[in-house]
Amino acid sequence: MTDIEIARAAKLLPVSEIGRRLGIPADGILPYGHTKAKISGDFLTGLTDRPDGRLILVTAMTPTPAGEGKTTTTVGLGDGLNRIGRKTMICLREPSLGPCFGMKGGAAGGGYAQVVPMEDINLHFTGDFHAITSAHNLLAAMLDNHVHWGNALGIDTRRVSWKRVVDMNDRALRSIVAGLGGPANGFAREDGFDITVASEVMAILCLATDLDDLRRRLAEIVVARTRDGAPVTARDLKADGAMAVLLRDAVLPNLVQTLENNPAFVHGGPFANIAHGCNSVSATRAALKLADYVVTEAGFGADLGAEKFFDIKCRKAGLSPAAAVVVATVRALKFHGGVAREALSLPDRGAVEAGLANLGRHLDNVARFGVPAVVAINAFTSDAPAEFEAIETFCKARGVPVSICTHWAEGGAGTTHLAGLVAEAAESGRARFAPIYPDAMPLIEKIRTVAREIYGAADVDAPPRVLDQLRRFEADGHGHVPVCMAKTQYSFSTNPALKGAPTGHIVEVREVRLAAGAGFVVAVCGDLMTMPGLPRVPAAESIGLDETGNVVGLF
Known part of the structure; x- marks a missing residue:
């Protein structure tokens, strides 16, 4: 069967x-x-x-x-x-x-x-994923609404980092332009979608210890920066309470x-x-x-x-x-x-x-x-x-x-x-668990430690803008957090075609993202996309209902 x-x-x-x-x-x-x-x-x-x-x-x-x-x-x-x-x-x-x-x-x-x-x-x-998607997109809507109604926080729309999410593979949404259609629709800007499982709200829900901790973490989400480079949070937008309501169950x-x-x-x-x-x-x-x-x-x-x-x-x-x-x-x-x-x-x-x-x-x-x-x-x-x-x-x-x-x-x-x-x-009592890097290690060294000790890499390659971002995260008080490596699952390297146990390769760090509420920094490596696409023949083509209304095609 x-x-x-x-x-x-x-x-x-x-x-x-x-x-x-x-x-x-x-x-x-x-x-x-x-x-x-x-x-x-x-x-x-x-x-x-x-x-x-x-x-x-x-x-x-x-x-x-x-x-x-x-x-x-x-x-x-x-x-x-x-x-x-x-x-x-x-x-x-x-x-x-x-x-x-x-x-x-x-x-x-x-x-x-x-x-x-x-x-x-x-x-x-x-309905958990729907609630996470709704809470995430509510924050995105409140951010754009704030800019539309005068932008009292001085948000630099070129420095908005909070994308929208949907729980579906849809490559067409990776890079979009939002706000087209005139003044009534807000300010036009580049935007995009991630899949819901990549949302910081998902990470927060999974790391929160209770509802109070959840709301505290939601409030600390950094969604953009001002023209002076200061972080703008969900707390600043007064969005954390409504987000917590959506995530209560x-x-x-x-x-x-x-x-x-x-x-x-x-x-x-x-x-x-x-x-x-x-x-x-x-x-x-x-x-x-x-x-x-x-x-x-x-x-x-x-x-x-x-x-x-x-x-x-x-x-x-x-x-x-x-x-x-x-x-x-x-x-x-x-x-x-x-x-x-x-x-x-x-x-x-x-x-x-x-x-x-x-x-x-x-x-x-x-x-x-x-x-x-x-x-x-x-x-x-x-x-x-x-x-x-x-x-x-x-x-x-x-x-x-x-x-x-x-x-x-x-x-x-x-x-x-x-x-x-x-x-x-x-x-047996043989477990002597310990993480592989201390909290106090600089962020770039944490990334390098994972690349060398876990991936077998010779080093990491991070462009100056990435190093500048990491230094800014540390200056803002986030240097003590762990790093969350985003890379292909099909290889120890950032090249999915490189099988086995390669050594001596270079891990390319394309960008870094601060997840202040979740409490880690994401390092996006290689060509990895945070919004997947569907394969040539998606499983959806075989999923449906039979004559009695039962689901078929899930496997």
Whole structure:
């Protein structure tokens, strides 16, 4: 069966029952129908004094067009840990409509390792993304309205940095001109759209600890500069209160379940190639109070998602992961070993061995943060025993446990061996987590540290205007924040065609953006776009309704 057919055939428990299993009373559940709910702010506040469970990060080797199944492995591991007697929750990001209708067609796991209701989660869910989009664009509208009605703050319209957003891949909106049509329509200026998952409002929602912290962060968003170069914030425009109103419910974590009726928080959704790639701090913190183990994922490979999870999310939220799982596939290793996509199903131990350098780099990167790692091989039917043997030999030589997983076909039963290895690593006390750079390091040196230590680069190339911007951010009091690298997910370099584990390359920093409310500086590297485009044949062409009104084409 397809993923959507498997999900539709699942026997879901009422969300209130999932909440009861976690010890959440009826008044702590805010139901959105029968199978999804938000958790009330009052209940979340009451969790503060409880001890924390163990936090497990699921990351991966560099992604390929074949897909590695990181979310599927996260769900499968959560089910597997519950099967071996560890009370476990999973914490995932919400899917964006952009990739669902673009390339992915869905992002709620796969096979018998899914979170459900799959259709709801992949589409409008509880409306969080709509609320984020509305709050972001309200700020844009209030900025332009302020300029239209006299511009008392002296905003330099050439220095407006706050774009609009939409949760869809639409390359035609990357660069536009707004305000055309005469004086009644405001001042004409260059503008553009980012995708919602790149919005600073999304990052703020995912890093905020509660509603008060959310509003404080919203107020600090820098949207433009005056003619004298002074920053203009959402507080200056008196927009933060209305934005917080729009986000009042969105800031609360969403509770759903896996196909095996285990609890899951699905909340927030920043991409890891253009944002920080982690689910919300509020969901992760709540899960740590409600379960003995929490399994969460970070987007794309460990060079992007895991680095930001460690250097941004864990740093800011005071989290200390106990272990990490690095997902690998035989197909991905062969791809990084030089095999063309159309030949990935053919056995080729030599290509697997050539591609292991990529996996090794990711294992080295996880180790740099002091977190013990386990390798999960997401098995496919085309994989050969000799290919598995090559991976196991490689991992054994490094002293890294490895497990062949069949969760797509078997659910949690296909990850019990992995779950045992993860529990052993997490309970060993070997974790000595620490970020790879201190707060006090200059911003350009933070960027250089990530490029050299995580990407294997020789150096960074930042033009004078970028260095000037970084110095201005530091002069304005933002030098202590972490950096959020925005670059291609397909390579350690800024060239997506450069596979494997390249070294000695140069990371080109094209621009930098201050996210003062989120509390980081974004470094846009190479040709990365913060508004993706649709592929030649988008998944949307295959998505629709059948004769009975059921959704088809999500996968």
